[in-house]
Amino acid sequence: MIARARAAGYRVLVVTVDIPGPTRRRRDIQSGLSVPPRFGARAVMQILSCPRWALGMARRGVPVFENLAPYFPKGSLADAADFLGQMMVGHIGPARLSRIRAAWQGPLIVKGVLHPDEAAEALALGADGVVISNHGGRQLDAAPAAPEMLPAVRDRLGDGALVLADGGVRSGLDVARMIARGADAVLIGRPFLHAAAAHPKGPAHLAAVLRAELETTMIQLGAKRLADLRGTIWRG
Ligand SMILES: Cc1cc2nc3c(=O)[nH]c(=O)nc-3n(C[C@H](O)[C@H](O)[C@H](O)COP(=O)(O)O)c2cc1C
Structure with a gap:
């Protein structure tokens, strides 16, 4: 690198x-932030309340970590999150x-x-x-x-x-x-x-x-x- x-x-x-190492972020857990994202009723309401942002996302696609993409294992976003966790190797x-x-x-x-x-x-x-x-x-x-x-x-x-x-x-x-x-x-x-x-x-x-x-x-x-x-x- x-x-x-x-x-x-x-x-x-x-x-x-x-x-x-990765940490447990309580506020993220409580507010339902996850990788991969879960689209429950609350998330859908939030997306609908930001129409310009939502349209831009729909047009341009969900952002990706371009610089890390070549190293990510092929598969789901969850695999990518696991991979990132494994890369954190101590102090x-x-x-x-x-x-x-x-x-x-x-x-x-x-x-x-x-x-x-x-x-x-x-x-x-x-x-x-x-x-x-x-x-x-x-x-x-x-x-x-x-x-x-x-x-x-x-x-x-x-x-x-x-x-x-x-x-x-x-x-x-x-x-x-x-x-x-x-x-x-x-x-x-x-x-x-x-x-x-x-x-x-x-x-x-x-x-x-x-x-x-x-x-x-x-x-x-x-x-x-x-x-x-x-x-x-x-x-x-
Ligand atoms: C979504 C997100 C991802 C981050 N990822 C990294 C990272 O990969 N490496 C790093 O050194 N800091 C990372 N940080 C911490 C920032 O570099 C920075 O220290 C912090 O965001 C500063 O606080 P502020 O957001 O209140 O200005 C991240 C912060 C956020 C919000």
Whole structure:
């Protein structure tokens, strides 16, 4: 996979270390999310309540994991889900991270770190940066949120280290909060998925809204550069 990423022209490798195995996601179970999907009365009602989305799905077909498709076993979606579970083969500890570091010459980012010691260890093993993340709150309900851990991580790593963060960023103000707590930049997951599901231009619109909100936040706080946000706000 690393060789393929290099051949495809990727410049930065992000290695996720916080998903050693599949988890039981109670909310997904309770809300009836399953692979393959079950089309009960509730799901059908929800589909009917989103006619534009439903028509788009009918026209374009159900999305597939194009990059994984060649590796999936031929068969049902359930087989594909089992296959994904089998690919999660435990923690990525120092030994495996070192092997990955040796195999990839470009910038390497370690994603899914929360504890300052773990962040320091990733850098000591040769990573160029870390993503402070609890995997969008999807893996371990007891895990702290990134903004709770950011100040201690920044203290430990110092000003020069590349520290990214994600989880729950929903506005430009949330971006500012992460940066205020010690991040250099944020990553955003679900809002872009929802925006893309709503409209092809949704992600670009979302980016413009987030940018405008971040700018007004910076103006309010008198911050000329992102770095000026450090230590300014923290309100949950
Ligand atoms: C549907 C879904 C699939 C995800 N799959 C992965 C994945 O394969 N690898 C990974 O590192 N993170 C994965 N994540 C976590 C995101 O990379 C990210 O950490 C998280 O979504 C950030 O939180 P946010 O969605 O609140 O912005 C996934 C998140 C979602 C919602």
